[in-house]
Every structure is written in structure tokens, then in C-alpha cells.
Amino acid sequence: MTLRVSVDTGGTFTDVVAIDEAGGRTYATKTPSTPQDPSVALQAGIEKILRSAGRSADEVEMVVHGTTSATNAVVEHEFEGIGLLVTRGFRHIIEIARQSVPDGYGNSFFWVKPPRLVPLHLVEEVGGRLDFSGAELEAVDERSVHEALSRLQARGVDRVAVCLLHSYASSEHERRVGEIAAEHFPGLAVSLSSTVLPEYREYERAMTTLLDVMVKPYCARYLREAERRIQTDQGDCAFLIMQSNGGVVTARRAAERPVTMLFSGPAAGVLGAIHMAGLSGIGDILTFDVGGTSTDVCVVRNGLPVLSSETVIEGYPVKVPIIDLATVGTGGGSIAWVDPQGSLKVGPRSAGADPGPISYGRGGTEPTVTDAALVLGRLPEALIGGELALRHDLAYAALEELGERVGLAPEEAAAGVLEIAAANQVHGIRRVTVHKGIDPSTYWLVSFGGAGGMLAADVAEFLGSRRILSPPNPGNLSALGLQVSDMRRDLVRTFVRRESTADPKEIIAAWSELGATGYEELRAEGVREGDMTAALAADLRYRGQSYEVRVLVPEEFSVTESTEAMWDLFHAAHDREFGYSYRGEQEVELVNLRVQAVGRIARPNIDVVDPAMPGGSDGRRPSRQVYWRKDGWTDCAVVARASLRPGSELEGPTIVEEYGSTVVLPRGWHARCDAAYNLLLEREPT
């Protein structure tokens, strides 16, 4: 029997899930993350799960990994030594950006532009110019390339992004720059915008290319080290990396375009949530992934996550194919504080993984959401099956002091912190859902992450929502999601054509070319012909608009019918997105052609998840006093999640404890464990 192991590296913990490919037996565990070298925890986690499952290393057939390595490199601002080459006349494009000042009216008086990814003295211009069709107006000035690269190298640059105007239409000029760099400047890491993102909008393309080259050496080093550790122990097993688009690739391929790994872990969480909700026959969900510093939310309709192509990391725009996640509000480590006017606030600052909440006893000094939950009796005395003892005394003292500053008793202050944290999350969820034009109260809230179960009921009440799905092992759902993914490669090409004058053959040829490239990449990853499919999509707009709407061409259309379908489906897509369309009134313009090449990976048999795991114990535990704002201190039942079986029912107020997470069921809520071991929480009508 062989094992498939998945490892999701988070800020605080590294989560591991192992599945018996044949028997469907699932194991889960956690180990503290090792931010200095995350591969240490990766290795330790795999060893730990093999031990608890009583299996040997050579039984591991595949390791799938969700990694924060790319994100960390950005967050830790590894800016030094990055240079940028741009078209002559455009040296300031990164400084100019999109001329936006964030947030309030008139903030331009005091707002200070943040430092750019690359300082201006490390931006150089090169001669040569293309027009929007890719036709050459002026040849590349090779001398200027040599000179620019020499100057950059002399200033200590070891990574260079290249972003020339209209390179999405023809990569020729950038390729030439790349060749010169490879030939004459062998020490430089180079990313070409035409490879990273052949899509129009020069500022966003340049930023994406800069982020790519910024994390490249770090990610390459990390992935090499991780692979070495795995193959030392496990032999020659496959090592796959989750990308932000919800698909995996081999580690080697990921290192070539590391910007695609930026939201690796959160994407896996969404896949896990979809999978578990699917087992209960639920397709419309709002994922609610509460980690240490923040909460990720994704709207899923009919079991399909929405894909997007643009997001923001650390305030920098980045265009990558990504499961459409929004980071909202607060997490378990968010700090509670009092503003200069005496108002009680929660977040956005977080105690993060280090030092973490006060109650972790690692030197934290400011009270967090987790500390508040502990004071209220909502958390057990120790987390992750007893491995992390919590310091109730420290948390209580901090909440007592916070309460004094706003005139509240310690437990009331703690309850306030949770309520305000939940309200903040609701505000974030509302922004996401109103932007998509959906009513969140009609969706199931799927709560996971270490702190999801602690806050979900409060959030649901604010949202006017009655239903929560709490999957088993909610702390490990991202790791589970890694187990149910396919290989995915997203390809895009800006290809501007008007409906009235476009030649369908030309569009089909361009699509086919993208598809062929995608298949080639999958073949190189070892995917068999029969396991490959390609989904066609396009970004279109009404002429004159400056934003596009994505149209997915359904599978039932043949390639030749696809262009017709694309023009036609756009109107409905526009209507769905914005509430109106101009069918028959305004001309449609094609902007980007897209292909997602999918290489199916056989799913392990995990239709039933057995929640029994190390650290869990059986049965009902001693009740304890839990504080609620409306009821005060209340004697509250405590139940081990591991003791629940299909058909088990619970009435609030009840605390459900499990390895790595706690689910709070307030008064007025009812929960039922279904055949998939999902806990379905429903609120009684008021």
C-alpha cells in the first residue's frame, strides 16, 4: 500500500495529511513551522505522520506541498539587488504606477507613497520599440542593453526583470535581451515579462515580473532543499507544488515561474472546502479560513471556485491566475487595542506566529483574539492535542488591563474583542460579496483554519446566515485540499480584435497555440495523453470600456464553435457581473485569450474521513464555565470531535474540541454530524 502525503506550511504550524491510496485511511498532524528554513518542518512533519501511522518512508509515493516560501520572500521585503529594464522614455513607470492614492478623499495631502519594489537608480532604459500589434518600429539597441546590464551589475544587482512595451504582442525584443544577459552576464537571474505574463498593461506586468524575479532565487533554493530532504528520506517520490490557481506542478517547474506560487496555501484550503462540502451535497459555499493573522474568504458557486487574474500582495498589484480569494479582517492573532479616543479596536496589527498570542507564553505582550477566547472558556487549556499549553493567567491579566481602559470587566472586554473581531470579518465578507452581487446569507459558511470554528457562529449571526459547515480536521483542510488537486497550467495572450472584423480562424489558431504549449508543459510533467484536457476562456469588453469580463467557453462547444460562443456568451457574463448588457447595441472587443491545460491526477479514496487521530480522545469531557455576552458565565458541555459519529446531534451551548481547532456552538444553534463526518451547524429561527 502506498501513501500520498500533503504538507501545508503556515506561519505558525505546518499541517500534514497522509492518505492511504487504496484504503482511504486518513491521518493528520501538525508540527511547529520553522520560518528560518521551512523545509525542516516539512521533513519533521512527514516523519511525524509516518510514525503515528506506523508506516515507513519508502511507502510514500507522492508529496504535495502548499508553500508560503514565495509569499514570505515578498513579505520580508527581499528587495535588495533587484533591477528593472524598460523601454526608453519610460524609466519612471514604477514610480508613476496608476497615480492612485488609496482610501479617503483628500488623503493626497498626507499620504506617503510607499517604497517601490525597485528603487529608481536601478531602473534602466533600453532602446527599441514595438507597436501594439507586435510590429517592430525600432530594433533593439543591443549596445544599450549591454550598458544597462553592466551598470546594474556594478551597482550590485543580481536579479533583473525585463518589461518592454507591447512585449505581450511579440516577445522578440525581450528574448533578445534575455539572450544577451545569459551570454554576457551569467550570474544574473532574469525574468522576462513576456514569459511571466504576456498580458497588456505595462505597470502591472512590470510589477508581476519584478515579484517573480524577486522571489526566484529564494524559491529555487528552498524547493531544491525541500526536494533534497524528501528524496533523502523517501527516495525518488514525486514532489508537487500547489499554485495560486488551485493546480499543482512539479517543484522544478514551479521554480521557473515562482510568482504563480504566491497564494499556494489559501488556494489549497478552498479546494479542501469544496471537496468536503461536496461530500455533503453542498455546492454554494463561502469559505471562511481563519488563520493567525487574517481570514481568507472565497465565494464558490456550484462547487466551482471563481478564477481571477489579479490580486494584491503587501500593497503591490500582481497579475497571476488565482482562485479568487479575498483577505478580510482579523485572525486569531489579531491584536486588541484602545485608540486615542478610548475606543476598543481589534486589528489590523497581528501578533503573528512570533511572538504569537500572550497565552502561547512566547513573549507576546498585547492581547489577541485567541487570548480573549481563552479567557471566555471557549478554548481548552492546551492546543494541538495537548502539545501547546496555554497560559490562562497571562491572557486574563492582559484582558483585565484592556477592560480597565474602556470600563469593562475582563470577561466582558474579552467578549467584546471576539464580537468586534467577528464584525470586522463580516465587513470584509460584505465587501467581497456585494462586489460580486451575491447575498452571503444564502451560502453555507465553511469554517476552517485554526480559528475558524471559534468565530464562525458569531460571524454567521451578523451576516444573517443560518448555516455553517465545519469539516473534520478544520485545521488541516488546506493540507487535505492539496490531496484533491490536478495539474493546471494557465496560459494567456493579449489578442485585441473586434467582433465585426475578427477572423475566427486567427483566434482559433491563437487558442490552439496556447493549448499546444499547455499540453507540452503537461507532457513534460509526465501527464499521459488521456488525462489531459484544455478549457478555453477569453476576456472581452464593450469597445471603449477599460475593464474586461472573463467568459468561459463550456466544454460542449467544439473548437470551431468556440469563437461564436465566446462573442455570444459575453453579454450574459457582463449582465451577471454588472447587472446589464448591451447585446445588439454595442460592439464587443476581445482582449485576452486564455487556456487552462489540466492534467488529471487520480484522486485518493477519501470519501469518508476518519477523524480519529493522535492526540484526540474519546467521549464527553468535563463541562466547563464559558462566558457569553447575553447569558454571562454558563456551564457548558464540552465534546470531543473524535467521539462524534454520523447521526450524532448537539445542542448549543456546546464546545467541540478537536486536534488543532475548537468549534463553538452557541445557545440557539444545533449541530448534526453527517455521513461525511462534517458537522452541520444550523441556527434556530428567531
Added chain:
Amino acid sequence: MSIDVPASLNPIDYEVIEGTVRSTEVEIESAVERTARSPMIRDQHDYRVALFDARGRKLTGRSYSAVVDPIFEVFGLDNVFPGDVFFWNDPYNSSGGIGHIPDLCTTIPIFKEDRLIGFSQVFGHHDDVGGMVPGSLPVHAVDMWQEGLVVPPIKLYERGRRNSTFDVIARNSRLSDHLKGDLDAERGAALIGVRRIVELADRYGVDLLEEAFDEVISKCARVIRSELLPKIADGVYHWEDFIECDGVTAPRLHALRMTMTKTPDKIVLDFSGTDPEADGPINWAINYSDGRFVRKWMAPVLRSLADTPERAAEIDMNEGVLDVIEVKFPETGTLVTPNFGKPTGLRFFILLRSLGVFAALLAKATGGRMPADHETIRIWGLYGRNDKDDFFLFREVLGGGGPGRPWADGSDVVHVVPNSRNLPVEFSETNYPVRIERLALKTDSGGAGYRRGGLGYDKTIRPLVDTQLLSNADRSLVNTYGTNGGRCGGTYRVSRRRPDGSIEELPGMCDDVAVSAGEEIHVVTTGGGGWGDPLMREPELVAYDVTCGLVSPEGARRDYGVVLEESSGSVEVDQAATLELRARLSAERTDVPMFDRGPYVALARSEGRYRAPEWWKDPDEGWQAGPTEPVVSELATRP
């Protein structure tokens, strides 16, 4: 759901209510952006939203907004019913809340059962509301009726039923469908605000909610009184600034004048002395309803006095500012008290100028500790035909350099409207018959200073077909001012370069200059004013600016007294020569004035293009810069 309603407001419920009101403002904005159709709303973000309590007091404060007073004044509370939708765009009949006709304002009353508990409002700048030119912003308009359809406060919906005024309004636009779509979008978005406030009333009860609303408003006044006002010295201060052209008559200085009287807990701003109303569309009718609109519009300038820029961003300015700021207006017939019917389309110049004048008054009263000036809105564009059927309009709203301030250099090319965006080169070239030859920051445009002003754009565009050029821009003659010894920023300029190499400067206000294919258009936008004595700027920062092309070597020498030497591609400070030059420049100057307006104002005065009442004294005279204290802040300098 409901919780057991507490007897009185506690910090937890307050924070949740305040947070929900704030978040709802953002939610309504998001809905406007999703569903509106006019590019001015969608792309340039030219719209505002707000929530008010039952007494018409503004609760939200991230942005300014119109007012709901017309509902009280025109209809009275006895005529407000669930399902009503109020509407207006009349600059002379909207309690001073609407500045120009393209801003269509929709307001919905919020009811909890039968009890009125507030209002939700959205207004946005629409593509076209009729009038003499497409786009409804005629530069040459001489009265309001040339600018489009004017709608006084009416009900667009009565008790949930739409009436025929909707069709009348739509019929008067060249883009009727867009206008209908925008009106629907405004109503739909405002209804989200209604829903959220009703949910709060369900959860907390109306009485507690209203108690929280009171606290939201009084907290704002408390923040101003405790964190901002103590930094302003009591006294009486005067200042003036100018709009240089009204689009109809020859350029001359049109002065906006203010007198600020600061006492320990109040600021009174008196607009007396402001120049007479203009023939062209630069008037701004704000003398209604005790100036409640303009007081809320100007108050955010005070935020620059917060301890840090981060704190400034947290401070919301809602109805509470009325408790702290009062205004007085002169007699009818000035730029800010125009007679009924005077054109107002380009009132955004004076709207921005009012912020600059207030900031300068505060600079006088704080020893110069305020940001300098910046000018951030102007429109330029090209229009014409690709071929005989294919009309195009390539129009951009371009930002300008931000102000130098004690804590940092000005940000480059910023726009006062949040989240406004420029057009990517690759978008412009794909969609319009133009080639962008250069897009850069304009060297030396940032006003010199200890903290220099941000830079403006330097953009070269080559039309590929014969076109017409339009430009709606101020500050092409009068510079943005520098503060506390900082120098003025560079002006706006638009010019053409003919194939023979000759260059023609074009006026800042025009909409019909023929440009041939093969000519080059060059647009330069304003830099921000500098802050503090430029001779005290760290020479290394000047050297870095020169390395990056932001300041020229001549500018470094002339404005900063910094002598540089270039060796093997890097720019180094010649320390000895710099010390010497700075000593000489310092000795040569007779004084360091608080403000630097640039050369044009003095010239215009000497040539008789300036007027002022007899009692008005030159507000710059005798005002010397305060000390330029080195500010230790990591924000102050980049790398």
C-alpha cells in the same frame, strides 16, 4: 437576530455600530462601481456616498458628500415616506451640496417600521446631462442653462413607484441609456445602505442606535478638539489664492479669499473679499444652509495636523466638524456666492483652491507645519475620427505632484480622488490612434524644499491622425505654492512641436485646437510645492534625485545649493563646494518667506490683472518661514 438590548451604549456595541457604518460606506461605493456605467464614475471614481441620521447629520466620513438638507427645506419631514427616492442636481437649489450639473444626487430615506432613522445617498458624475457640448462641461459656457438639464429637488420615486420625471431626465441626455443605468445604479447602491442601517436597528433597537449615532458625531468633534486644534495658534489670519482663467474672458487673477479666526475650540472661516463672480464656469455656489456642505468639504485638511500620517488616515470627518468649523459668506455676487444662473461646470478649480487656502491659513497658525500646495485635477485629451465613421475621444484626468510636508517629500503624480487611475500606455495605443513617445516624471517640477514637492507628469504623445486637442486646466500660469521656505512647484503646460521643430505653447483652457498627424503634443502637469528651506535638504538626497533624473544638476545648484560631481556613472556631493555655495546663497537672500507663489502673481499684479477690496492687505507680506526643523522620520526619505 437580536441581542438583549443593553440599557445604554457600551464600548463594544459602539465599536460594532461605528465599524458597520464605516464599512457600509465602502460597501455602497463598491456597489456603485460594479453597476454604474459612466466612465467618469467607473474609471475616474468620480462619485461619493454617505449615510445620514434622521436629522440629516452625516455619519460617514471617509469622503465628503452632498447634503440631505434639500429634503427638509423643500419637502419637510411630513412628506417623507418609505419607498421615496429623492433626486436633484441643481447647484442653486441643493443647499450648497451640488457643485455642478453633471453630479446627479440620489437620496433614500431609511425607515424602521414607521420611524425615520436616516438617509442613504449616492451622487456621481455622469457622462452627459445635455447642454451645449457632449460631456456637459463646456469651457465657454456663460450661463447654467448651457451646461445641461437642471433638476431641483424632486421625488423620482414616490412610495416605491417611479414617476415620469425619470423619463424626462433620461430624455435630456445624449447618452440616455447610460444615464438611466447610472440612476438605477445609484438607487440600487443606496438601498444597500438602507438595508444595513435597518439591520443595525433590528439588532440594537432604534434608541441605542441613535445614541451611537450621536456618539459617532461628537467623537469626531472631540478628535478635532483634542488632537488637532491645540496645534493651531489662536489668532486672525488672511490668505488668498487664484484661478487664472474663467474660460470666457482673458486670463486674470480670480481670487478666493479667506480670513480664519482661530479660538481655543473653534475655527471661523470668512470668505469676504473673494473676487466677483466670473462670466465663465468657475463659480461655486456654497452660501446655503450655513455652509454645511463646504464646512464638511474643507475639514479634512485639518487631518494633516495629526501626529502621524497613519493617524491622519484613521480620522473620519463627519457632521461633527460643524461643531468646530463655522463659515461666513460675503454678499451675493462673488465666486462663492454667485447669482442664480451663473455657470459652474469647472468649479473643481476653486473647490481645490479652497483646500489650499485653508492649508496655507493653518500653515500661518502652526509655524509652517502644514503640507504645501498641490493641484491634482485637470483633463486633457484628443478627439477626432480614425476614418469617416469612427469617432474617438482619448481623454485623461491626470494627477500632479503632491505637496512637500514636514514628514516626507510629496508623492509623485497623485490625484485627489481616491483610487482614480491613469490610462496604461498599452491601452492608449491599442485603442486610439496615438503613440506615446515618453511617459515620465517632469524633472525639476517638484517645488524645491527641505522636503520637496512631488513631481508632475512629462508626457509626449504623437497623434497618428489629424485631431482636435482639449485641455481643461488651471495652474498653467500661477504655480502651486511652497510653504515654510519651500519653493513653488512647476506649472501645467501643453504645447505642440511641429515637424519643423518649432514649439507652440497652447492655452490651459481650450477645447478646439486642431493638431495634425506628425506633430507632437507635450503635456506637463504641476509639481507639488516644496516644504522648508531647500538649502537645508540633505545633500545626499539631492544627489540621489539627480541620479534618478528627478532634479537636474543645474536645479541642484540653483535651488538647493548642492554642487555635484559625476564620477564613473555615479553622482557624488562635492561637500566643500556645497558648503561654500550654500553659505553664499544664504547670505545673498534677504529673507525666507513663508510662501512662494512663483513669478506670475507678482507679474499679474504689476500689470493690473489683480483686484482686491481696499481693506484687504497682501497676506504674504511680513510672513517669514518658521524654522525648518530636521524631522526624524523614516517616511521622510526613500532609499
